[in-house]
Amino acid sequence: MSEQLSQPAERQKPSMFLLDGMALVFRSYYALMSARMQTQSGFPTGAIYGFINTILKIEETYRPDFLVVAFDSKEKTFRHEAFPDYKAQRPAPPTDLIQQLGKILEIVPAMGIPMLKRPGFEADDIIGTLTKKFEDRCNLFLVTPDKDFAQLVHDGVKLLKPARQNDEFLLYGAEEVKSHYGVYPEQFLDMLALMGDSSDNIPGAPGIGPKTAANLINRYGSIAKIYENLYELRPRARESLLKSKAALENGRFLMTIKTDMDIDLTLDDLKQKSPDLDFLLPLFEELEFRTLAARFKSSPEKKNEQAASDADLEFNFGANVDPNFQFAKKQPRDLGNYTLIQDEDDLNQLAEKLGSLKEFAFDTETTSLTTLDAELVGISFSFAPGEAFFVYCAESALSRETAIRVLKPILENPEIGKIGQNLKYDMLVLKNYGVRVQPVRFDTMLASYVLNPDKTHNLDDLAADHLGLETVKYADLVGKGKSEKSIYEVEPKTLSDYACQDADVALQLKNVLEKALGENEPLKKICEELEFPLVGVLADMEHEGVRLDVAVLKTLSETLGTELGRVSKIIYDAAGEAFNLDSPKQLSEILFEKLKLPAKRRTKTGYSTDVRVLEELAESFPVAKQILEYRSLQKLKSTYVDALPNLVHPKTGRIHTSFNQHIAATGRLSSSNPNLQNIPIRTEIGREIRGAFVPSDAHHTLLSADYSQIELRIAAELSGDPTMLGAFQNREDIHSTTAKLIFETDEVTKDMRRKAKEVNFGVLYGIMPFGLAQRLDISQAEAKEIISQYKEKYPMIFSYLEGILDKARASGYVETLLGRRRYIRDLNSKNFSIRSAAERAAINTPIQGTAADMIKKAMLGIASDIHKQSLRSRMILQVHDELLFNMHESEVDILPELVQREMIEAAKAIGIRNVPIEVEVGTGANWIEAH
DNA sequence: GCTCTGGCTTA
């Protein structure tokens, strides 16, 4: 049939609107919650009013031929039978909503609108079945705020979703579904299954959200196809999917809307009848819906009347409220017994209680994630599960000064343990108000990290994992992105419930996690003796900050700018045109298509233009060398030289990084915003950037102390290899010694030493002939030969590595010398590259992790000494094997020795017995000189 | 505005 003929026929079809009753009622309830509509006698009416208006709005806007409302049944559904946890977390609806629902169920039929309900089924299934039944004869519009219905969309079936802000509707066909959710309706169920649905308690694959789910579905087409190609995925996604296979099948079943219920109805049965005004008008009178009543009186079917007049909203807020009817309180939800405190008397009472405790959990609410900019809005406290208090000290009767004055002695009391999630943040916020929080009794984020570093450790995930609790998210309070509102705009009680929940959950988590730690003594000690005490040390370092000489960078920026202009001109001349050198895509088009240079490797999206490719090309094509130069200069300029000055905090004139204690799977710290652990050093021009890192003032210098060859020493210690231990004991240059041994010569050339150095590093990273060959640009056969020489000379290194792998295969984890654990999956994978990657991680982790434990221990010792001796010098940075200090001139004779001693002492403390540890110290007027 | 990719910096 031609388009012309089908189109008018299509238009002739009657329209049928299927309304998801319960979901729309819920929406009305929450949309009108703040209006607090109620009758003079206190009966709540917002949800009723909103829902009727939704129906009228549809009738007026679309003039439907058929309009049907479907409701869920109260009985358990077949979904509950198949999956007992289905919707298990969902709190009972608020009682004031239930009251209103009763009225709605009377009003809808009285309006003459067909209303359907079936025991054991949800509204979704009724709508799905009617859709299937009538889609050939009608144009269907599914009216619902629930995205799950997108699975039903196809030709002639569209979704009509109430818009977020106004009372308009958004129409979703297949294309709109795709553009809004990322997949087409046919694939929608697979995507839903991957994401799961926390409100229905359907798990999905942990860590896979809407974005990733849509991406995966688009890349592979379906869940089944994703599982066929698991090995291509990143480890986190892969592991999540492996664990979730059964859950996904189950979730997909639960989220499938039934389309084959036994519903015996004809189009005639669904015709709308005239409204029963004898019933409706008195009821509207009772509910005080005056404009609505007027509309029905005059002409219930008329379309040109004004929609929802505000008149109905005008009466009854405030003045005439029945004092016994407490609207806001009637929301039991899943919340505990939470109390909002906003006056001094209540605060004093709370303080007295807190002061008598051995420990409690707390959490601060602020205006910013950047601690130096964060204003304190309130603090929540919990000392019994399910119970919490929120001290609101902004824009209220209780001033921040009063709150701080009363709480400071308690927060600083060394006898009262502090429990919390990411306490470093709270400590830094409170530091701005002169409060030095101590001691860290338990940090739930760090405990989770120590128990299993590869997991995520945010509070919401921890609550879900360990307590089975669905928490209120911060975004639920203030929204997200553009429309995010200020925390000051949140109702104090709402904010209080959120804040209280966080303290409450932290306390409950502490109980669960502490028990888990109790089953592993070393992990418990790592928490209590390493990670928890380190929190305060890191907070101090971040707070202290590093001074930056902006003038140095400004000069450097100008030099780099000139150089970049010069180099890019040369490249453009060679290319015959100007283009964006920062775009790998454009660059590869120029190089490999226009200039026809030989392509070496491919990436996912095109030809690779990375260092290795360009270096290879540089031998024959000078332009490649110029591009490499451009790249390195541009990197330095954009990432460091131009970016760092903007990060100098206006209040302190210094740079304040964040040291993340819960990210690196091996136990290392990481640094971000900005990352001060990857400031350049290798190239001459890069090193100049370090010249901008300077002491705080003329009375200070920088002191740098770094462990020499720490990871190789640890490998020697852990393996007990006598040759390598001997080399270190004799203070030999380890790379030269290795060269001597593997090349069997006393005349070690520079090149031999370079190769030996690579091999030594290779050992730490889980050496493989292939990798070494690549790295040294030699054949795999040569690489194999070198490795076998190494094995012969340092036999115990290799037997140690084999032992690690055996143990890991048997137990599923590897450990540092202190007993810090990391679980390693995939050691038995049939896929070579996956298995090899797992083996390399297994080998590297004990070595890298032991070094991390050691320097953490050293930092604690140093911080303690500085405190005890009331020194004026400060530790300011940690770069994995190096510590940097802002050293006061009066302490130049004690600090270097103190630092060196503590760093060496730390090695002993974590159990290093056989290998000597060397620490190199240096001082200077900037980081280049000190290092 | 958000997320991913390629590329590059450190230990």
Place this chain on the structure above:
DNA sequence: GTAAGCCAGAGCC
């Protein structure tokens, strides 16, 4: 070959 974080571009919203 291990462990991280950040930048610009690109693609989608």
